[in-house]
Amino acid sequence: MGAEMPGKKDEAAETLARSVEVLWGHPDRPTRGPKPGMSVDRIVQAAIDLADTEGMAAVSMQRVASEFGFTTMSLYRYVPGKSELIDLMVDSVLGDPPDLTAIPGGWRPRLAAWARLTMDCFLRHPWFLPEALQRMMGPRQISWLECAVAALAESGLTGEELLGSVLIVNGYVRSMVPFATAPPTPDQDRGTLLIRLITDNAPRYPALTSAIADGAFSPSQHDDIEFGLQRVLDGIQTYIDSRAPN
Amino acid sequence: MGAEMPGKKDEAAETLARSVEVLWGHPDRPTRGPKPGMSVDRIVQAAIDLADTEGMAAVSMQRVASEFGFTTMSLYRYVPGKSELIDLMVDSVLGDPPDLTAIPGGWRPRLAAWARLTMDCFLRHPWFLPEALQRMMGPRQISWLECAVAALAESGLTGEELLGSVLIVNGYVRSMVPFATAPPTPDQDRGTLLIRLITDNAPRYPALTSAIADGAFSPSQHDDIEFGLQRVLDGIQTYIDSRAPN
DNA sequence: CTCTACTGTTTATGTCATACACACAATGGT
DNA sequence: ACCATTGTGTGTATGACATAAACAGTAGAG
Numbered sequence: 202m203g204a205e206m207p208g209k210k211d212e213a214a215e216t217l218a219r220s221v222e223v224l225w226g227h228p229d230r231p232t233r234g235p236k237p238g239m240s241v242d243r244i245v246q247a248a249i250d251l252a253d254t255e256g257m258a259a260v261s262m263q264r265v266a267s268e269f270g271f272t273t274m275s276l277y278r279y280v281p282g283k284s285e286l287i288d289l290m291v292d293s294v295l296g297d298p299p300d301l302t303a304i305p306g307g308w309r310p311r312l313a314a315w316a317r318l319t320m321d322c323f324l325r326h327p328w329f330l331p332e333a334l335q336r337m338m339g340p341r342q343i344s345w346l347e348c349a350v351a352a353l354a355e356s357g358l359t360g361e362e363l364l365g366s367v368l369i370v371n372g373y374v375r376s377m378v379p380f381a382t383a384p385p386t387p388d389q390d391r392g393t394l395l396i397r398l399i400t401d402n403a404p405r406y407p408a409l410t411s412a413i414a415d416g417a418f419s420p421s422q423h424d425d426i427e428f429g430l431q432r433v434l435d436g437i438q439t440y441i442d443s444r445a446p447n
Numbered sequence: 448m449g450a451e452m453p454g455k456k457d458e459a460a461e462t463l464a465r466s467v468e469v470l471w472g473h474p475d476r477p478t479r480g481p482k483p484g485m486s487v488d489r490i491v492q493a494a495i496d497l498a499d500t501e502g503m504a505a506v507s508m509q510r511v512a513s514e515f516g517f518t519t520m521s522l523y524r525y526v527p528g529k530s531e532l533i534d535l536m537v538d539s540v541l542g543d544p545p546d547l548t549a550i551p552g553g554w555r556p557r558l559a560a561w562a563r564l565t566m567d568c569f570l571r572h573p574w575f576l577p578e579a580l581q582r583m584m585g586p587r588q589i590s591w592l593e594c595a596v597a598a599l600a601e602s603g604l605t606g607e608e609l610l611g612s613v614l615i616v617n618g619y620v621r622s623m624v625p626f627a628t629a630p631p632t633p634d635q636d637r638g639t640l641l642i643r644l645i646t647d648n649a650p651r652y653p654a655l656t657s658a659i660a661d662g663a664f665s666p667s668q669h670d671d672i673e674f675g676l677q678r679v680l681d682g683i684q685t686y687i688d689s690r691a692p693n
Numbered sequence: 694c695t696c697t698a699c700t701g702t703t704t705a706t707g708t709c710a711t712a713c714a715c716a717c718a719a720t721g722g723t
Numbered sequence: 724a725c726c727a728t729t730g731t732g733t734g735t736a737t738g739a740c741a742t743a744a745a746c747a748g749t750a751g752a753g
Contacts, residue, residue: 234699351654360661376618408597415606436682480730
């Protein structure tokens with residue numbers, strides 16, 4: 202025993218290995234053969250543009266290839282498969298992390314800026330979050346994490362606490378995305394619909410109904426992460442103060 | 448003008464309307480015709496079981512139908528399409544919300560319990576979060592929100608603040624999911640792999656590397672949401688205290 | 694100059710969601 | 724008791740998709 206069920210496990214491990222290779226490997230360019238007509242970067246960028254404008258559902262190998270006037274199968278000369286292409290999209294769309302050290306005032310305004318920039322990215326690319334959730338973190342994603350941890354490092358927290366705190370901020374931003382749908386998206390106003398569904402079922406949702414009557418889900422909150430962000434930073438602040446009370 | 452691009456918009460609106468109908472509509476059972484051999488509930492449950500054991504990728508109409516020994520197309524007598532089936536899976540898997548009023552000690556332990564229960568659900572059903580992200584909230588999901596808002600209502604915050612605070616907690620839990628992979632899943636240990644990738648590139652990630660050396664990403668943190676949860680609750684506490692300082 | 698590694702293409706396969714039309718069943722109004 | 728209506732499960736068909744396999748041309752290395 203110990204070698205049961207090899208098919209499933211090996212397959213998963215191979216998939217993971219391929220993702221790691223694509224995300225972290227350094228391809229040495231071949232010298233033989235014809236010059237490539239595309240490049241991984243241009244393919245990934247085309248796929249990102251497509252996802253941004255027409256949604257992730259429109260991103261098929263055929264569609265991306267046709268964006269270059271090439272055949273579907275030509276893409277497989279650059280990328281092992283669709284899943285790895287999405288891996289690259291996810292990591293690439295983040296771009297390089299911001300330079301938080303340029304922001305004065307210590308960790309708090311820096312982390313706040315980081316949160317706002319992250320939110321901007323989530324809103325600009327609505328497909329990012331659901332895809333990223335089930336995927337390996339790529340080099341750029343880790344770079345963003347790095348720069349947040351570095352910003353908070355001056356607080357003197359332990360490594361575990363640093364990371365935990367950054368994840369709190371990141372988690373908060375993530376949770377606000379569904380409620381902060383970008384205004385240009387005339388999304389049949391899901392928010393309004395949600396409010397109507399709740400108030401139509403007021404007996405079932407008394408606390409929510411009265412919260413709504415009291416201003417919850419108001420448009421002012423929609424595109425504003427400030428309230429919760431300051432609460433989250435307060436929590437971290439409180440902890441830092443309790444560790445070094447003098 | 449004003450009626451341009453009708454195709455896209457109408458389609459989206461119809462899709463949304465169908466989701467709302469499936470999630471919130473009360474089907475009145477027909478009296479004519481043969482007795483149904485399945486039921487929406489049993490179909491949804493079978494799909495959930497499938498997703499839990501073999502992953503969301505295994506959930507196809509054919510596979511779900513074959514679970515009952517029926518043909519693919521028979522499912523369409525019960526559910527308009529696959530997307531709506533997933534809508535139902537997402538809302539159904541949550542089950543009924545807990546009774547937080549049974550927990551003594553005020554809003555803080557209640558909200559903490561809510562967070563832990565939410566985390567349990569996310570870990571038991573890894574497919575839930577990515578699917579839920581892009582979908583309409585269903586009645587049960589709103590019930591969970593309701594019960595958290597109700598738990599915090601005693602704090603005297605405004606409706607907007609109540610909702611914002613609950614979303615902070617929810618967001619934190621969501622963000623911890625990727626790092627708290629359930630132990631029974633021998634996931635080729637993505638966490639270990641991640642650590643290795645970071646430390647292998649230490650010059651690029653100095654702050655993370657030293658945080659790891661200092662204990663970050665340690666197994667003890669993996670299945671533990673307590674540190675961050677208490678920080679988040681501290682932040683809310685601080686705000687509540689500042690509103691009613693006496 | 695020719696071998697070889699590489700590029701883009703053609704063709705084929707299997708899976709999937711889903712439209713459509715059929716055969717049969719139960720029921721309610723007659 | 725009949726039969727039109729309304730459902731149910733099925734068989735067949737279509738079109739999108741990912742991806743495997745084999746092939747034809749191309750350009751640098753020896």
